[in-house]
Amino acid sequence: MDNTTLLHRVQSAYPAAILASSEFRGELSLVLRPEALLDVAAFLRDEPELNYTFLENLCAVDYLGREPRFEVVYHLLSVNNSHRVCLKVGAAEEHPLVPSLTPLWPTANWQEREAFDLMGIQFSGHPALERILMPEDWIGHPQRKDVPLGYEEVAFTFNQEKIYAQKPFAKE
Amino acid sequence: MGIEEKAGNLGVVTTSLETVVNWGRTNAMWPLLFGLACCAIEMMGAQGSNYDLSRFGMELNRASPRQADLMIVAGRVSRKMAPVVRRLYDQMPEPKWVIAMGDCAACGGVFNNYAIVQGVDEVVPVDVYVAGCPPRPEALIDGIMMLHEKVKREKISGVREDAPIRITSKNQLIQVK
Numbered sequence: 001m002d003n004t005t006l007l008h009r010v011q012s013a014y015p016a017a018i019l020a021s022s023e024f025r026g027e028l029s030l031v032l033r034p035e036a037l038l039d040v041a042a043f044l045r046d047e048p049e050l051n052y053t054f055l056e057n058l059c060a061v062d063y064l065g066r067e068p069r070f071e072v073v074y075h076l077l078s079v080n081n082s083h084r085v086c087l088k089v090g091a092a093e094e095h096p097l098v099p100s101l102t103p104l105w106p107t108a109n110w111q112e113r114e115a116f117d118l119m120g121i122q123f124s125g126h127p128a129l130e131r132i133l134m135p136e137d138w139i140g141h142p143q144r145k146d147v148p149l150g151y152e153e154v155a156f157t158f159n160q161e162k163i164y165a166q167k168p169f170a171k172e
Numbered sequence: 173m174g175i176e177e178k179a180g181n182l183g184v185v186t187t188s189l190e191t192v193v194n195w196g197r198t199n200a201m202w203p204l205l206f207g208l209a210c211c212a213i214e215m216m217g218a219q220g221s222n223y224d225l226s227r228f229g230m231e232l233n234r235a236s237p238r239q240a241d242l243m244i245v246a247g248r249v250s251r252k253m254a255p256v257v258r259r260l261y262d263q264m265p266e267p268k269w270v271i272a273m274g275d276c277a278a279c280g281g282v283f284n285n286y287a288i289v290q291g292v293d294e295v296v297p298v299d300v301y302v303a304g305c306p307p308r309p310e311a312l313i314d315g316i317m318m319l320h321e322k323v324k325r326e327k328i329s330g331v332r333e334d335a336p337i338r339i340t341s342k343n344q345l346i347q348v349k
Contacts, residue, residue: 134287135252142286152280152290170258170296 001050001081003028009050014040029086037089038099044076044085045104052076052085055105060091060115064145069093070121074101091121100126118143190328197241197267198228198320204240204260205233209247211274211306218309228316237263242319243296244312248276249289261296269323271315272298275305 003023010030011018017036022029032040044052057075068090076085091098100123101108112123113132120141123129131138140147155163207215219225219233234240237260249257261270272292275281278301280290289295299322302315 133252138251147286150284151286151288152284154284155279167291167294169293 001078001083006050006083006085009047010040010043013043027084027086029088031088031090034089034091034098037087038101038104041074041076041087041101041104050078051080052078052083054079055101055107056084058101058108058111058115060119060121062119062143062145067092068096070096070119072098072115072121095122096120097122097124099124100129102126117141120144191324193328194324194326197326198323200229201242201269201316201319201323202232202234202240203230203242203244204237204264205235206260207246208249208253209274209276211246211277214306214309215244215246215273215312218312223309223313225313225316228313228320230316237261238265240264241268243268243270244273245270245277245292245296245298246273246306248281248283249292249295250287251289254289254295257292258295267326269299269319270296271300271302271312271319273302273312273315274307275303278303281305 003026006028007018007021007030014036017032017040018030019033020031030040044050054077055074056077057073059073061071061073063069063071070091070093072089072091074087074089076087078084089098096119098121100112102112102123103125109127110132112121112126113129115121116123116126116129117131117133118141130136134142153159153163207213217223219231225231230242241264243261243264245257261268270292272278276283276288277292278298280288282305284290292298300315300319302311304311307315
């Protein structure tokens with residue numbers, strides 16, 4: 001299996017699915033339409049010659065200022081062919097909705113929950129889309145680029161009285 | 173029969189009840205068995221044979237908060253862990269003390285971000301802060317001895333003195349005004 005054959009196979013099976021494709025250091029990346037993601041992923045997994053049975057990685061990226069703002073990235077591995085392919089799906093800032101891959105790969109369950117927790121991506125069809133790392137009552141999604149990096153002003157000798165006056169110290 | 177025969181006449185010591193109680197509290201202070209991050213490794217090192225915390229009657233780390241009277245917060249406290257730490261503190265019987273071990277427990281350390289509590293004193297009242305990233309076992313032992321000095325000044329009525337003290341050396345206590 002090489003990248004050109006793979007690209008041709010996907011293009012002939014789903015002509016409208018691929019928005020863009022690129023190759024970097026020997027790995028093929030396909031930018032897909034969100035509607036076509038489930039079909040293409042099932043095709044890559046179930047087609048006997050392709051056989052991408054292992055979802056290696058699932059993550060979300062925040063390209064602040066770009067349209068679409070978010071992108072969900074999937075890395076698939078075919079153990080039989082020892083070949084990898086990368087799928088990318090864009091998600092809009094207003095309502096970032098991407099189909100869930102949990103029906104195809106159960107490992108997508110917790111990784112999608114992480115992407116939801118930290119980046120706020122909604123995965124349609126996910127069995128239980130809840131926070132996985134942050135406390136349940138947390139407001140917001142902390143890994144987004146527009147969330148401030150630091151949490152508290154650092155206290156030095158010259159400003160510690162001002163900071164400690166507002167700090168919520170514990171009672172007995 | 174017993175120690176009198178071997179040690180001879182030990183005599184009689186007169187002292188105040190407060191001194192005896194505080195002496196007893198300092199010399200068998202059982203820490204709660206938990207560690208949160210890399211500082212816990214140094215805490216374990218302090219309990220090992222080289223540094224030997226059992227000199228202070230502290231070789232027993234109690235796995236139950238009901239049997240512990242010292243909480244060594246060794247490591248960074250995440251916001252998800254904070255309610256658990258507070259609950260363990262609430263379950264410990266009085267009198268109880270807290271040592272914030274390391275920079276992360278004292279002030280958040282290098283983790284000035286959304287995930288880490290900026291100092292465990294937001295969650296539980298801290299008696300002694302031990303600086304270091306992580307502190308060496310000697311530093312932890314120094315903090316424990318500072319705590320002993322503090323405990324020895326406590327009143328038996330259970331009333332603690334409000335003003336914090338700064339301990340510059342082992343025997344020198346300065347009231348912070």
